[in-house]
Amino acid sequence: MRSCRFRHPLLSVLCALLLGLAAGACGAREPASPLIVARDGQSQITIIPDWLNLRDLTHDEAQIQVGSRLLNQYLIVLTEPRPADVPLALFAKIGIEQLMSGIEGAQTAGPVEAQIGGLPAQRFEAIGVHDGHRLGYLYYALQGTRNQYQIVAWCAAEDFPRLKPTFQAVAETFREIVR
Incomplete structure (x- = not known):
């Protein structure tokens, strides 16, 4: 960190305080x-x-909530106990329909079969308006050993084509912890 050397001691103290605040704000x-x-x-x-x-x-129910408020990029993970009689395709269909029920003018693409962390998954993409903001979503439904998971990532719709690979890369790091 840079030092502050002023002839007046008050200026030196003020400079040190400002540099300290700037260092904290810059991470x-x-x-x-x-x-x-x-x-x-x-x-x-x-x-x-x-x-x-x-x-x-x-x-409130998301077990993981990550992203950047500054960059307007977000991802959450939801966990639900896995019922024996609900196949992945039905879980994914219900999940994407539930997500899209709060989105105006929703346009979806998918499902696309995928694997994340060795688990079978289905991926959807969606664009629509939520609370007056046009957003792009990447949605995964996963079937784990004990649970079913939903991974939902979103950003401004105009940024979605550029951020989709980032969302996919982060989602692909998902791992179920089995004890």
Whole structure:
């Protein structure tokens, strides 16, 4: 960190305070771990450097809430116990319909079969308006060994084509924790 050397002691103190505040605002503190473990300890995800663990994002039931408020990029993970009689295709259909029920003019694409962390998954994409904002969504439904998971990532619709690979890369780091 730069030092402050002024002839007047008050200016030196003020300079040191301002440099300290700037260093704190710029993230001079130790970076947070990129590995985020779910609140229930049943899954984890690895985030990109610009993202943070956002515990108060949008969904009270989300076990993982990450992203960047500054960059307007978000991702949550929802966990539900896996009933034996609900196949992945039905879980995914219900999940995407539930998500789209709150989106005006929703246009969806999918499902696309995928695998995340060795688990079968289905992926959807959607564009629509939520609370007056046009947003792009990447949605995954996963079938775990004990649970079913939903991964939902979103950003401004105009940024979605550029951010979709980032959302996919983060989602693909998802792992179920089996004890």
